[in-house]
Structures are given as C-alpha cells and as structure tokens.
Amino acid sequence: MGVGEVNGVGVCKSPIIIVPEPLYHCLRRLGMAQPGNNMELLKTIKDEWAVISTTxxxxxxxxxxxxxxxxxxxxxxxxxxxxxxxxxxxxxxxxxxxxxxxxxxxxxxxxxxxxxxxxxxxSGAAELRDKALKLVGDIREFVGRFQRLERSNADDRFFDAAHIGKDFQRDLQWERHTRAMINNTLERNDEYDRRFKTETIILRDELRSRLPDYKPDDNLRFTYENPTNFFGFNFVADDLEKMAKLL
The missing domain is CATH 1.20.5 (Single alpha-helices involved in coiled-coils or other helix-helix interfaces)
Structure with a gap:
C-alpha cells in the first residue's frame, strides 16, 4: 500500500483510508510518504481504523x-x-x-x-639521661604488668585442664585461653607501639650519637622497631639504661 496526491491532498491509495493533509506532509518529512515505501504505520492504522473510528x-x-x-x-x-x-x-x-x-x-x-x-x-647530658631512665622505668612497668597477666592466664589454664573431665569441655577451655593469650599479645604490642616505640628510637639514636665508642648488639638491632616478646622489651630497656649510665 502506498501514498500519493489527489488534487493537492495527500491520500492513501487504498480506497478505505483517506489520510489528512497534515499527516501526509508529516509522513513526507519522515520519508514515509513516497510511493513504494513500506508503510507499516499506515498498515497498522488501516487494520485498526474500524476500532479507532467507532471508539x-x-x-x-x-x-x-x-x-x-x-x-x-x-x-x-x-x-x-x-x-x-x-x-x-x-x-x-x-x-x-x-x-x-x-x-x-x-x-x-x-x-x-x-x-x-x-x-x-x-637536651643536655643530665637531662637526656633522666629522660632515658624514666622511659626505662615505664617500659619495665609495662613488661611486668603483662607478665603478671600472662602468668595468671597460664595458671587458670592449668587449673581448668586439671578439673575438666570431658574432652570437648577441655577443648573449649583451651580455645578460650588461647584466644585470651592472643588478645593479650596484640594488646601488649599495640601499647608498646603507641607509648614507647617512637621515643625509644629517638633516644637510642641520640644516645649512640653521643657515645661513639658504644658497641650495641648487632644481632638485636631491629628489636627497637619490633620487640615481639618480653625478651625484646627487656633488651630495649636494658640497652637504653646502659647507654644512659654511660653519659
């Protein structure tokens, strides 16, 4: 089905539908009003025109x-x-x-x-020595506190293991004590990093710069950064105390 012109009016070539002129010009602008084109829109209108015209x-x-x-x-x-x-x-x-x-x-x-x-x-020599010794005292108090806590946890674990009869109960208690030990270790290391790490490194470097003949233990040169256990914490305290007393 195509679209053509009759007396200047755009009409559908089908005898059933007459397309008004404004719609015809619109279709021409869209390229749909040329003879021979596929007129899907007009086909749809034709198929549904009876329904549209009645309602x-x-x-x-x-x-x-x-x-x-x-x-x-x-x-x-x-x-x-x-x-x-x-x-x-x-x-x-x-x-x-x-x-x-x-x-x-x-x-x-x-x-x-x-x-x-x-x-x-x-700071002068006396002031630097006092700073170092005060820090040493704080570190040893810190170490002693966590050692007491660890011994208390170990005693509780031994007591529970000796008095619990069933295997699964022993396993639960062991797991509880293990978690407590891990948490204490994490808390201890975090407190060292927060309270002591920066100051110990600064004091160590300054003390060594003033004690050129001092020979530190090279096997433990990284202990200040990561002590990890009580042996490392005590080494830091002992090393600082030794250098402070040599000033």
Whole structure:
C-alpha cells in the first residue's frame, strides 16, 4: 500500500483510508510518504481504523495512559540514574573528607615527632639521661604488668585442664585461653607501639650519637622497631639504661 496526491491532498491509495493533509506532509518529512515505501504505520492504522473510528474517546484515553506510563517510566529511570550519581558524589565527598582527616592526622604526628626530636637533641647530658631512665622505668612497668597477666592466664589454664573431665569441655577451655593469650599479645604490642616505640628510637639514636665508642648488639638491632616478646622489651630497656649510665 502506498501514498500519493489527489488534487493537492495527500491520500492513501487504498480506497478505505483517506489520510489528512497534515499527516501526509508529516509522513513526507519522515520519508514515509513516497510511493513504494513500506508503510507499516499506515498498515497498522488501516487494520485498526474500524476500532479507532467507532471508539475515539477510548482510543484517546488509552493513548493518554500510554503516554503517562511512558513518562513515569522515563522519570523513574532517570531519577534512579540521578540518585546513583548523587550517591557516587556523596561517597566521593566522604572519601575526600576521610583523606583530609588522615592527612591532618599525619601532619599532627609529624609535628609531634619533630617536637620530640628537637627536645631530645637540644637536651643536655643530665637531662637526656633522666629522660632515658624514666622511659626505662615505664617500659619495665609495662613488661611486668603483662607478665603478671600472662602468668595468671597460664595458671587458670592449668587449673581448668586439671578439673575438666570431658574432652570437648577441655577443648573449649583451651580455645578460650588461647584466644585470651592472643588478645593479650596484640594488646601488649599495640601499647608498646603507641607509648614507647617512637621515643625509644629517638633516644637510642641520640644516645649512640653521643657515645661513639658504644658497641650495641648487632644481632638485636631491629628489636627497637619490633620487640615481639618480653625478651625484646627487656633488651630495649636494658640497652637504653646502659647507654644512659654511660653519659
């Protein structure tokens, strides 16, 4: 089925449907009103024209509902896209804020380190000795506290193992004591890093710079950074005490 012109009016060549001129010109602009083209739109109109012409009001209502449905679907779709973009933007803002806080924290730590370093470097021999010996006392108090806690846990474990009869109960108690021991170890190492690590390294370097003849134990040169156990903690305290008393 094609479309042509009759007396300047666009008409469908089918004897059933007459296409109004505005629709004809619209179809021509779309390239659909040329003879021989595949007129799927007009074929659909032809097939449904009887229904449309008898119930135009219903057709308009259905068309309006379809348009409204398409509008709300498009709105929902683009609203979801906008919400995703907004969520990404908020996430990025949170990351930037966190990065800013981390940068500020690092800046504060660096400032404290510089302040501590300047205080140690500028101190006299007596003042440096007092600082080192005070730190040694704090480390030994720290070591003694965790040693007492570890002995207490070991005693509890021995007592429970001696009085529990069933195997699964012994296994549960053993697991509980093992977890407690691991937690104590983590807490101990974390406290050393937080309270002593930086200051011990600064004092060690300054004391060694003032004691050129002092010969440290090279086998334990990394103990200040990672003592890991009571032997390492005690080595740090003993080494600092020895150097402080040599000033």
């Amino acid at each position: 135009p009001f219903t057709f308009l209502i259905l068309a309006a509902l379809m348009f409204a449905a398409a509008y709300f679907i498009a709105r929902w779709r683009y609203t979801a896209i906008l919400d995703q973009a907004k969520a990404k933007q908020e996430t990025l803002a949170e990351r930037l804020h966190l990065r800013s806080e981390q940068t500020e924290s690092y800046r504060e730590k660096a400032a404290k380190y510089d302040e501590m370093l300047a205080e140690v470097v500028d």
